[in-house]
Amino acid sequence: MGRDTPIFNVEQHTKSVGSVPFTREALVGVFNRHDKNNDGRLSKSELKEAFEEIGSRCSKVRASLELHHADKNHNGFIDKGEFEKLIDHVLKHNYQFGG
Numbered sequence: 118m119g120r121d122t123p124i125f126n127v128e129q130h131t132k133s134v135g136s137v138p139f140t141r142e143a144l145v146g147v148f149n150r151h152d153k154n155n156d157g158r159l160s161k162s163e164l165k166e167a168f169e170e171i172g173s174r175c176s177k178v179r180a181s182l183e184l185h186h187a188d189k190n191h192n193g194f195i196d197k198g199e200f201e202k203l204i205d206h207v208l209k210h211n212y213q214f215g216g
């Protein structure tokens with residue numbers, strides 16, 4: 118199946134498309150909270166739950182895409198360094214949260 122279903126909109130002017138604007142700090146908080154076992158990294162399922170929380174409709178797809186994107190050493194987890202890149206990526210694309 119194709120990987121480029123447009124499940125998010127690119128918004129040039131504002132991040133607050135939905136009701137809640139997500140800052141970097143807010144996103145860090147969300148992802149940190151979903152590190153359930155506090156091992157400092159996010160598994161794919163934890164990532165999925167984090168995306169659910171920030172309102173991604175296709176959290177499962179989103180988690181897969183982001184994991185693929187950010188998991189540079191391909192161990193299936195987002196560690197601290199990769200986490201920074203993940204946040205950057207999410208912010209850069211100005212995902213339409215809450216949509």
Ligand SMILES: [Ca+2]
Nearest residue numbers: 188192194195
């Ligand atoms: Ca990794």
